[in-house]
Amino acid sequence: MFEHLNAVPPDPILGLISAYNEDPNPSKIDLGIGVYRDDSGTTPILRSVREAEKILLDTQTTKTYLGPAGVAGFNSAMTDLLFGPASDVISQKRVCTIQTPGGTAGLSVAAHLIQTARPEAGVWASDPTWANHLAIFPSAGLEMHSYPYFDSEKKSLLFAEMMQALEQRGPGDIVLFHACCHNPCGVSPNPEQWEAVSSLAAERGFTPMVDIAYMGLERGVEEDSLAVRLFTDKCPEVIVASSCSKNFAMYRERVGALSIVCASERKANDVATVINSLTRKNYSMPPSHGPAVIDIILHSEELTGLWLQEVNGMRDRINNLRKTLSDKITASGISRDFSFLERQTGMFSFLGLSVEQVQRLKTEYSIYTVNSARVNVASFNEGNMDYFVEALAAVL
Ligand SMILES: Cc1ncc(COP(=O)(O)O)c(C=O)c1O
Numbered sequence: 001m002f003e004h005l006n007a008v009p010p011d012p013i014l015g016l017i018s019a020y021n022e023d024p025n026p027s028k029i030d031l032g033i034g035v036y037r038d039d040s041g042t043t044p045i046l047r048s049v050r051e052a053e054k055i056l057l058d059t060q061t062t063k064t065y066l067g068p069a070g071v072a073g074f075n076s077a078m079t080d081l082l083f084g085p086a087s088d089v090i091s092q093k094r095v096c097t098i099q100t101p102g103g104t105a106g107l108s109v110a111a112h113l114i115q116t117a118r119p120e121a122g123v124w125a126s127d128p129t130w131a132n133h134l135a136i137f138p139s140a141g142l143e144m145h146s147y148p149y150f151d152s153e154k155k156s157l158l159f160a161e162m163m164q165a166l167e168q169r170g171p172g173d174i175v176l177f178h179a180c181c182h183n184p185c186g187v188s189p190n191p192e193q194w195e196a197v198s199s200l201a202a203e204r205g206f207t208p209m210v211d212i213a214y215m216g217l218e219r220g221v222e223e224d225s226l227a228v229r230l231f232t233d234k235c236p237e238v239i240v241a242s243s244c245s246k247n248f249a250m251y252r253e254r255v256g257a258l259s260i261v262c263a264s265e266r267k268a269n270d271v272a273t274v275i276n277s278l279t280r281k282n283y284s285m286p287p288s289h290g291p292a293v294i295d296i297i298l299h300s301e302e303l304t305g306l307w308l309q310e311v312n313g314m315r316d317r318i319n320n321l322r323k324t325l326s327d328k329i330t331a332s333g334i335s336r337d338f339s340f341l342e343r344q345t346g347m348f349s350f351l352g353l354s355v356e357q358v359q360r361l362k363t364e365y366s367i368y369t370v371n372s373a374r375v376n377v378a379s380f381n382e383g384n385m386d387y388f389v390e391a392l393a394a395v396l
Contacts, residue, residue: 028366031375048307052296070099074291077298103243106258111140155340181214181346198230213243216311253290365391
């Protein structure tokens with residue numbers, strides 16, 4: 001059966017993790033993996049999550065199957081969070097939300113839904129985009145294309161070029177957007193630009209698909225849903241894949257959701273049945289622990305308040321790290337301009353280093369990052385930043 005299978009190269013990030021783990025250098029830094037870290041370099045369990053887990057442990061009465069759509073309270077709380085509790089799509093029952101095992105499964109179910117609805121549909125993603133986007137959609141049989149997005153010289157958004165490219169898209173095309181904290185480049189449209197992009201979607205008739213994996217980590221939980229809300233206000237159909245891995249720090253619990261906005265309540269009900277048939281033959285039923293915890297948090301005023309404080313804390317720490325790193329690089333005498341670090345948002349930025357410089361960081365300094373020189377800013381702390389800046393100066 002398997003004699004013709006050859007090993008595939010490891011995912012660059014996963015390969016990096018094992019090399020990092022095996023490195024005995026006490027000064028080593030892992031800038032590759034995309035998880036939030038605190039000042040001590042660990043990824044803590046949020047206090048709001050701990051409190052909700054205690055409640056869940058005391059009150060959960062069964063571990064029987066959940067049903068294909070998952071935890072109903074989680075789905076409705078996520079729908080409120082994404083679209084706003086008073087939104088028309090909710091009152092008109094035009095949106096169906098299902099819980100998925102992480103944002104990745106939400107995207108994968110979306111890919112199969114698109115393929116079922118319109119197999120010839122193409123998906124346009126920003127250049128660059130999260131590497132997994134480039135794998136998920138083709139693996140469902142969809143053609144993948146890109147639109148200009150990031151100016152690697154100026155480290156900023158290619159807004160005019162992006163708009164020009166999207167003007168060519170129309171009905172039957174899917175255009176994928178990162179709602180906030182773009183992975184990998186850290187650059188997002190500003191609110192006026194989102195207004196223009198969403199108006200263009202309505203005018204041209206393409207279907208926006210929003211990947212929102214870092215809600216709360218750019219400007220705020222409510223603010224970061226702007227793209228979702230603008231597209232939903234203006235377009236009859238919108239696809240939203242959300243992840244709770246980062247903003248609830250529940251990475252390993254695999255919590256996410258897929259929301260499909262349809263032109264009518266009847267169509268939303270039809271789509272829900274198609275999604276259920278797609279997930280049934282894939283993972284059958286979603287897991288319960290993570291979404292049940294988030295259901296408890298989002299239905300408790302006190303725990304929601306605590307969670308918001310914690311998300312805001314993560315965001316503030318990332319933004320402070322961005323500023324401190326940029327300041328330290330300037331103070332070190334490095335002449336190249338790294339002030340973009342401060343202007344960009346979220347966990348990721350491209351440092352703009354060559355593959356050779358990335359390799360030197362690894363072999364000479366035990367500083368690990370992927371060849372594209374995308375770094376996770378949240379991996380820095382007071383204890384490792386000076387060492388990093390010294391290494392950066394050396395390889396530059
Ligand atoms: C842009 C983007 N989308 C989606 C995800 C999915 O995350 P998860 O499947 O862990 O919830 C990630 C995770 O890194 C991401 O960066």
